[in-house]
Amino acid sequence: MDWSASPEREVRNAELRGKLNEGIDSLEPDLKAAVVLRDVQGLSNTEASEALDISVPALKSRLHRARVLLRKFLTDYVSETQ
16 A cells, blocks of 8 residues: 555645644634644643643633634635535
């Protein structure tokens, strides 16, 4: 099986990465901070909540809201490109 990425797939992935970054940038600052710390930088829930000076449940709530918004943003983009 050939696991090398095709040029077309590489372009699609680059476009999707760009769109994901655009979606993250469009989030409210508190939601964006939660996503960046957890999903981009890979901090644990405890580490991210301490960095933001909020409780872990508050962090989880922000992450959920942010991920729902990002999912909607990306779903709209993907449906437009098909």
